[in-house]
Amino acid sequence: MKAQHLFVAVATLVSVVVIGKSTVMTVAQMESGHGEHKHGKxxxxxxxxxxxxxxxxxxxxxxxxxxxxxxxxxxxxxxxxxxxxxxxxxxxxxxxxxxxxxxxxxxxxxxxxxxxxxxxxxxxxxxxxxxxxxxxxxxxxxxxxxxxxxxxxxxxxxxxx
Structure with a gap:
């Protein structure tokens, strides 16, 4: 389970660096479905x-x-x-x-x-x-x-x- 969390965290970080405008969500937010995707202003x-x-x-x-x-x-x-x-x-x-x-x-x-x-x-x-x-x-x-x-x-x- 820890490896899965690490993978999700690294994938999120890479996405944020590449895309640049995404909001960082915690692993708990992603798993609960309560994270809200934002695109900025x-x-x-x-x-x-x-x-x-x-x-x-x-x-x-x-x-x-x-x-x-x-x-x-x-x-x-x-x-x-x-x-x-x-x-x-x-x-x-x-x-x-x-x-x-x-x-x-x-x-x-x-x-x-x-x-x-x-x-x-x-x-x-x-x-x-x-x-x-x-x-x-x-x-x-x-x-x-x-x-x-x-x-x-x-x-x-x-x-x-």
Missing amino acids: MEVPQGQPAPTVDVVVVKDAKKGWNLEAKTTNFKFAPEKINTAAEAGEGHAHLFVNGKKITRLYSNWYYLENLEPGENQVKVTLNANNHADWASNGKIIEDTEIVKVSQTQIQQHQQHKH
Whole structure:
């Protein structure tokens, strides 16, 4: 078991040295699944307009919620994922209650299920290399609080297509 821990630790160190932007996680975090992969921040270059994002979440007429990530000075570029960062383009990351749900490659996303109570729905704008876009040191993101009643959950469960 110690050899396995040593291998994981060395592999992590090599990855950090080679990649340069990964966050170092402990062996315990990796084994527990509680480590969170981070890609760092990417400051918008001087002279370039800073992108913005405004998250709007509305209840769908039948079931779930529709999310729109309204952006300015930003172009979704899914065809360039995992390439070098270019100002004003990339993708977004969607988080619900602090947990990353998915990448967004366009402005719209359908959220089928949210928990009863208050749900924190956050979208960050990300560069092609997955770094969080930042302006003046602040990550470019927006959060919407969506309140879900138990009645809404029951209505959604009873809905038939």
